[in-house]
Amino acid sequence: NAGVTQTPKFQVLKTGQSMTLQCAQDMNHEYMSWYRQDPGMGLRLIHYSVGAGITDQGEVPNGYNVSRSTTEDFPLRLLSAAPSQTSVYFCASRYQGPNTEAFFGQGTRLTVV
């Protein structure tokens, strides 16, 4: 059981470039989400999905797009990278509901120069 797999682990982008962070889970979880982690700010929700074909914005969605064509995959796209998007990104999955455990990927450390 692989759990939640994120790729890549590290990435350096130039301002204005685009890229996709990949996330896949093999636990048949309905709920998937993307967070960014910045020093002193904890984890902040970027986008989330409650099932295939359904996505919605979290608290910091600007500059990011997501799609959910399958239960397993939830990629995060940076449309035009900015230095403010330098961060560590985590994908998480869980069963639906506020009382379920979230499983996290190992993170992607993104630097935008």
Add this chain to the structure above:
Amino acid sequence: AQSVTQPDIHITVSEGASLELRCNYSYGATPYLFWYVQSPGQGLQLLLKYFSGDTLVQGIKGFEAEFKRSQSSFNLRKPSVHWSDAAEYFCAVGARSQGGKLIFGQGTELSVKP
């Protein structure tokens, strides 16, 4: 608004000493509360959770937490810290909106002195 506050950004304890990490939450209804641990370069792992019932909950790695509704707190404790406990610890509340999103505190970084 729902929020979680961890007042201590960084704590240093000696190996073998006891530990308490503080967490306060703001939430209108009975909260679903979690503690996660993040080791360097890793993702987050669930330590323990509270939904209802006994207010003292036991978790993995010898950790426990106590829910105190009157103080809106969910502090994490460990009687004797090991060097391998050095990590960052996050308190979170599960919201009933936005599909049950997790609202995280700012995190507390724990250092362990030999």
